Amino acid sequence: MSILVVGSVALDSVQTPFGKVEDALGGSATFFATAASLYDKVNLVAVVGTDFPQPHVDFLQSRPIDLSGLQRVEGKTFRWKGRYDYDLNSAQTLDTQLNVFATFHPKLPDHYRDATHVFLANIDPELQVEVAQQIKAPKLIALDTMNYWIDYKRDALTKAISLAHVVLINEAEARQYGNTFSLIRAARKILALGPRAVIVKKGEYGAALFTNGESLLSQHFFAPAYPLEKIADPTGAGDSFAGGFVGYIARRGDTSLETMKRAIIHGCVVASFTVEAFSVERLRHLTHEEIATRYREMQHFTHFEAMNGAA
Amino acid sequence: MSILVVGSVALDSVQTPFGKVEDALGGSATFFATAASLYDKVNLVAVVGTDFPQPHVDFLQSRPIDLSGLQRVEGKTFRWKGRYDYDLNSAQTLDTQLNVFATFHPKLPDHYRDATHVFLANIDPELQVEVAQQIKAPKLIALDTMNYWIDYKRDALTKAISLAHVVLINEAEARQYGNTFSLIRAARKILALGPRAVIVKKGEYGAALFTNGESLLSQHFFAPAYPLEKIADPTGAGDSFAGGFVGYIARRGDTSLETMKRAIIHGCVVASFTVEAFSVERLRHLTHEEIATRYREMQHFTHFEAMNGAA
Numbered sequence: 001m002s003i004l005v006v007g008s009v010a011l012d013s014v015q016t017p018f019g020k021v022e023d024a025l026g027g028s029a030t031f032f033a034t035a036a037s038l039y040d041k042v043n044l045v046a047v048v049g050t051d052f053p054q055p056h057v058d059f060l061q062s063r064p065i066d067l068s069g070l071q072r073v074e075g076k077t078f079r080w081k082g083r084y085d086y087d088l089n090s091a092q093t094l095d096t097q098l099n100v101f102a103t104f105h106p107k108l109p110d111h112y113r114d115a116t117h118v119f120l121a122n123i124d125p126e127l128q129v130e131v132a133q134q135i136k137a138p139k140l141i142a143l144d145t146m147n148y149w150i151d152y153k154r155d156a157l158t159k160a161i162s163l164a165h166v167v168l169i170n171e172a173e174a175r176q177y178g179n180t181f182s183l184i185r186a187a188r189k190i191l192a193l194g195p196r197a198v199i200v201k202k203g204e205y206g207a208a209l210f211t212n213g214e215s216l217l218s219q220h221f222f223a224p225a226y227p228l229e230k231i232a233d234p235t236g237a238g239d240s241f242a243g244g245f246v247g248y249i250a251r252r253g254d255t256s257l258e259t260m261k262r263a264i265i266h267g268c269v270v271a272s273f274t275v276e277a278f279s280v281e282r283l284r285h286l287t288h289e290e291i292a293t294r295y296r297e298m299q300h301f302t303h304f305e306a307m308n309g310a311a
Numbered sequence: 312m313s314i315l316v317v318g319s320v321a322l323d324s325v326q327t328p329f330g331k332v333e334d335a336l337g338g339s340a341t342f343f344a345t346a347a348s349l350y351d352k353v354n355l356v357a358v359v360g361t362d363f364p365q366p367h368v369d370f371l372q373s374r375p376i377d378l379s380g381l382q383r384v385e386g387k388t389f390r391w392k393g394r395y396d397y398d399l400n401s402a403q404t405l406d407t408q409l410n411v412f413a414t415f416h417p418k419l420p421d422h423y424r425d426a427t428h429v430f431l432a433n434i435d436p437e438l439q440v441e442v443a444q445q446i447k448a449p450k451l452i453a454l455d456t457m458n459y460w461i462d463y464k465r466d467a468l469t470k471a472i473s474l475a476h477v478v479l480i481n482e483a484e485a486r487q488y489g490n491t492f493s494l495i496r497a498a499r500k501i502l503a504l505g506p507r508a509v510i511v512k513k514g515e516y517g518a519a520l521f522t523n524g525e526s527l528l529s530q531h532f533f534a535p536a537y538p539l540e541k542i543a544d545p546t547g548a549g550d551s552f553a554g555g556f557v558g559y560i561a562r563r564g565d566t567s568l569e570t571m572k573r574a575i576i577h578g579c580v581v582a583s584f585t586v587e588a589f590s591v592e593r594l595r596h597l598t599h600e601e602i603a604t605r606y607r608e609m610q611h612f613t614h615f616e617a618m619n620g621a622a
Contacts, residue, residue: 184538205516217611220611224533265615300531302532304534306610307606
C-alpha cells in the first residue's frame with residue numbers, strides 16, 4: 001500500500017494565547033504527510049517557492065515521504081497568518097499570501113499513480129478531480145474541502161465528492177453544503193453522491209462518522225476529542241486527523257466499518273498530539289507507543305457496559 | 312431506594328420550527344420526575360397555583376410519583392414562554408412569570424427525608440442547601456444550576472455544590488463558574504469543592520463526565536447525544552437526562568464509576584425521547600424496551616475494537 005496526498009506546503013505565522021511562531025512549517029499536505037508517514041509511505045504533491053527553507057525539506061525527507069511530487073518554482077511560498085483566541089475553535093485569518101500556490105497545478109510523477117490511498121486536501125475541487133482521475137486503482141480516496149469552494153465552485157466540488165469514498169468536512173461546512181442544520185440530513189445528501197462515508201469534524205467535540213450502511217447500527221459512530229488541558233495551537237488538527245485516519249487504513253489494508261472506526265480513533269489521537277505544540281513540532285518525535293497509550297485511554301473514556309436488563 | 316426531586320412545575324408555551332404548544336406541562340421537577348419514575352419511586356417537591364390543570368396532576372399521579380410535597384397555593388402557576396430557532400441549541404426566553412414560584416419555599420413531608428437519591432433541580436441555591444441538609448442518609452445528591460445563580464448567588468451555590476456528590480451543569484455555565492475556557496480545569500475547580508463527579512451537558516454534543524478518580528483512566532468519560540434526524544422541542548432535555556441518570560443509579564443501588572457511565576447513557580437515551588415531542592408527550596408511553604433498544608444502539612455508535620498492535 002502507499003499513500004498519496006495533494007495539498008499545500010506553507011509557512012505559517014500563528015499567534016495563540018499560549019505563544020506564537022513565524023514562518024513555521026505548515027500547510028495541509030505537510031500536516032497530513034507528517035502524520036500519515038507514521039503509518040505508511042506517503043507520496044506528496046505540492047508546490048513551494050525558492051524561499052522555502054532547506055531544513056523543512058530535510059525534515060520531510062527524514063520521514064518515509066516521497067518528495068518527487070514537490071514542485072519548486074520561482075517565487076515565494078504560500079504564507080498564512082492567523083490568530084486564535086481563548087476558545088481555540090476558530091482561526092481568525094490575518095493575512096493570506098497564496099504566492100506560488102495561486103497557480104499550483106499538481107503534477108503526478110508516474111509512480112505516484114500506483115498509490116492505493118489518496119487524500120485530496122483542501123484545494124480547488126477541479127484539481128481534486130484531476131488528481132483522482134489519474135490514480136490507477138484507488139482503494140480509498142478521501143477528500144477535504146472548505147466554505148470557499150462550497151460558495152464558489154459547488155459543481156466542481158460535487159463532482160469531486162462523487163469520486164471520493166470518504167468525505168472529511170467541518171461541521172459548519174457540512175451544514176452549509178447540505179443546506180440544512182441537521183448533520184444527519186447533510187451527511188445523507190453527501191452520501192447520496194457516492195461516498196461510502198462522511199466524517200464530520202467537530203473540533204473539541206470530536207468527530208462523527210455517517211455511512212451509507214443498510215442498518216441503523218452501521219450508520220453512526222461518534223468519537224470524542226482526546227481530553228487535553230492545554231492546547232498550544234489548533235492549526236493542522238484536521239489534516240493530521242486525516243493523516244492518522246488514512247494512514248491507519250492504508251496500513252491495515254481493508255476498509256471495513258470496524259477499520260474505519262479504529263482509524264477515526266487514530267485520527268483523534270494524532271490530532272491531539274498535533275495541537276499540543278505549534279507547527280509539526282509535537283509530531284516530529286511522536287512514537288507508536290505514545291499513540292497506542294492514548295488509543296487505549298480513548299477506549300476507557302468511551303466504554304460502558306451492557307445494561308444487564310437493569311432498567 | 313427512593314428518589315426526591317425539588318424544582319419547578321410549570322406551564323410552558325414553546326415555539327420551535329416544528330410546532331408550538333401553549334400552557335403545556337413543564338418545569339424541571341416535572342421532566343425529572345416523569346423520567347426518573349421509569350426507574351424508581353419519586354418524591355416530588357414543588358409548588359403550583361390554583362390554576363394548575365387537574366389533568367396534569369392526574370398524569371403525574373398515574374406514575375410512581377408521590378405528590379404529597381406538591382404545594383398548591385393561592386395564585387398562578389409559574390409560566391415560561393420560549394422560542395427555539397433552527398439550531399435548537401439555545402432557547403430564547405420570551406416571557407417568564409414566576410408567580411407562586413417566586414416565594415417557593417420547599418417543605419419536605421417527613422417521609423421524604425428518608426429518600427436515598429436526591430436531585431436538586433435548578434432553583435435558588437439557598438433552598439438547595441436547605442433541602443440537602445434535611446435528607447437523613449443520602450446516597451447520592453445531584454445538583455443542577457444556571458447562570459443566574461452563578462452571577463448573583465455564587466457563595467450559596469458554592470455551599471450547595473459542596474454538599475452534592477454529582478454536579479450536572481451546562482457547558483457554558485461550567486466555564487462561567489470555573490472562570491476558565493478549559494472544561495477540564497472548570498470541572499477540577501468544582502471537584503475541589505467536594506463532589507465526586509461533574510457531568511457537563513453539551514446538548515447535541517452529548518455529555519462529558521469528569522471525576523475525582525485517582526487514575527487518568529477513571530477521570531473522563533464521554534457520551535454522544537443519541538443521533539436524531541428530527542427534534543421537535545429541546546425543552547426538558549437536561550432535566551430528563553438527570554431523571555434517567557439518577558433513576559438508573561437509584562435502581563442499581565450503587566455509585567461505582569461503571570454504574571455512573573451506564574447512568575449517563577440512560578440519561579442520553581431518555582433525553583433523546585423527550586426532545587422528539589413537545590412537553591412530556593413522548594415520555595408518557597415510553598417503555599423499558601424502547602430505552603433498552605437505544606441503549607444497545609448507543610453501544611454500537613461508540614464501540615471500537617482494540618488496536619491489535621496494528622500501528
